[in-house]
Amino acid sequence: MARTEPALADLVAAARAGDRRATARLLTVVENNTAAAPELSRLVKGGDAQIVGITGSPGVGKSTLVSALIAAWREQGLRVGVLAVDPSSPFTGGAILGDRVRMADHALDPGVYIRSIATRGHLGGLTATTTAGVRLLEGLGFDTVIVETVGVGQAEVEIASLADTTLLLLAPGMGDGIQAVKAGVVEIADVYVVNKADRPGADGTVRDLKAMMSLVRREPGEWRQPVCTTVASERKGIDDLVAAIGKHRDWLSEGDRLALKRRQRAAAEIRARVDADLRRRYRVTDALAEAVANGETDVASAARSVLGDTG
Incomplete structure (x- = not known):
């Protein structure tokens, strides 16, 4: 050592x-x-980076939007780190999409670091080590850390417990406006982004989101999610989006909101590590599983035997 x-x-x-x-x-x-x-x-x-999560269905333009946001923050002189989560290859276990080519404009910028990481079978849109990666980049002095999730469905909402500000991307013509009413991912968003807003149906998607939000009761002082429209490939609407992210950061900084969010993130990270260590420590043997499957013992008794509980 x-x-x-x-x-x-x-x-x-x-x-x-x-x-x-x-x-x-x-x-x-x-x-x-x-x-x-x-x-x-x-x-x-230590470190005090702004942690921005970007999530949404496959094909809505997450990587292109990340590239545009990197450019905007670099113009402000900020150092930007990106952790982009991709599905794992079933053969090598590595990241399979390789869509970091959409961020190639920043490949030679010393103020930008981009990392593709594989899910390795982890559900929730992230990986088991994403939080530790964010903590590392924050401690290395990055001003902003962007976490781009793998394309998510209605229940993959881990990003909300990790990011300070979560962006949910939707695109017209993909049914996202209707899905927004019921999808669990919508409930976690701090800022809604209708990307590819130059396509037909963008106005309808915006209307659907605003109609949905009008049904939600909010107490005075609660954050009300803005709806931003962008054409990320042309960097249209990016300045307004950056401003909305900044306003959410300012809102979090009032009182104890940001500190509370960081404590909750740390608690979630500790629980995840405890869960992983417990699974390694208390292994379920094939013999015990076979005994339950054959009816020789019940699940509760088997679990107690794994834990060493003889009481």
Whole structure:
């Protein structure tokens, strides 16, 4: 460990100075939860990055919008990190879509770091290590960290517990306006974005969203989600979207809202780590599963035996 610590410290220093290879190596430590991960956590602490989550159905233009947002924040002189979650290849386990080509304009910018990460079978639109990755980038001095989820359905809402501000992208012509009334993902959004707004039906999608929101009762001072329209491929509407994200950040900063959200995120991360450790510690054997399947014992008794509960 004496030899490992200086190496990690050197990587951290290089990553904070903008070395993307060093950042990549540190994220690999986090993603694979290697033996160096605890020491890395001690070396990289703090940070006050704005965490922006971007979610929506496949094909609504999430990656293109991310690219446009990166450009806008870079014009403000902000350092931007992106964790883009892709489905896993069934053969290699790696990220399968490779749609980071839509962010190729930023490939040589030292103020931008983009990482594709595979879900590895994890549900919810994220990965099991996304939160740790966000915490690392925040500690390395990034001003804004964008988390782009894998294309999600109605129940994949983990992003809300991770991001400070969650954007939900919809597109006209995909039925999203009607789905918005019932989809669980809509309930988590802080800002609605109707992308590809130059297409027919965009106005109808906006109307559907506003009609839906008019049915929701809000107490005085509660956040009311704005509806932004964008054509991300042409960077239209991006300035208004950046302003809406900033207003939500300002609203969170009033009172204890942002601190509460960060505490909730930390608690969720702790619970996830405890769950993972418990699953590793208390393994269900094939013999025990077979005993339950054959009716030799019941599920509750089997669970108690796994936990070592003899009472």
